[in-house]
Amino acid sequence: MVYLFLADGFEEVEAITPIDYIRRCDIEVCSVGINGKKIKGAHGLTVEADMEIDEFNFDKATDMIILPGGLKGTENLKSNIKVIEAIKKAHVSSSIAAICAAPSILGNLGLLKGRKACCYPGFEKYLEGAKISFEPVVVDNNIITSRGPGTAQQFSFKIIEYLAGQEKSYEISQQVKWVF
Numbered sequence: 001m002v003y004l005f006l007a008d009g010f011e012e013v014e015a016i017t018p019i020d021y022i023r024r025c026d027i028e029v030c031s032v033g034i035n036g037k038k039i040k041g042a043h044g045l046t047v048e049a050d051m052e053i054d055e056f057n058f059d060k061a062t063d064m065i066i067l068p069g070g071l072k073g074t075e076n077l078k079s080n081i082k083v084i085e086a087i088k089k090a091h092v093s094s095s096i097a098a099i100c101a102a103p104s105i106l107g108n109l110g111l112l113k114g115r116k117a118c119c120y121p122g123f124e125k126y127l128e129g130a131k132i133s134f135e136p137v138v139v140d141n142n143i144i145t146s147r148g149p150g151t152a153q154q155f156s157f158k159i160i161e162y163l164a165g166q167e168k169s170y171e172i173s174q175q176v177k178w179v180f
Helices: 012-023 071-078 081-093 103-108 149-164 166-175
Strands: 002-006 029-033 038-040 046-048 064-067 096-099 137-140 143-146
Touching: 002 012, 002 081, 012 029, 012 046, 012 149, 064 081, 064 149, 071 081, 071 103, 081 096, 081 103, 096 103, 096 149, 103 143, 137 149, 143 149, 149 166
Parallel strands: 002 029, 002 064, 064 096, 096 143
Antiparallel strands: 038 046, 137 143
């Protein structure tokens, strides 16, 4: 199971694109609302999460946790203790994907020390101990990071590649007419 955390102020394209593309692979994705079930994005789009954070149980089979960015959304994720606990558990026993400002959460927790990572331009100082990359998407062991809204599609394909293999990622790219 893949869980994508949504907090008020999330960057819409960074959340909706991975949910859509991963579901096309028949991989279960569950959106988790941090501020209730109705979550308002950075640009006014309100979405209904599949579950609220109080219903989230990491002890279920968790393959990955996805953290969309957006400045306010990232701040709200970072301030939620249940999100932080889930990230720490995922770092040890599964995987984490974070885009835009959200990799800063991983940096603040010390999870990027010695790892290659990227983020939204200007947030590099928050990737504490990371080997900074300016690639659109970076995979380092069990952590995937990406730069921002313009890389949401590439981010989604890397997540699919990580979870289901390169062939599946290519198949989905053909469905949405993106060319490698």
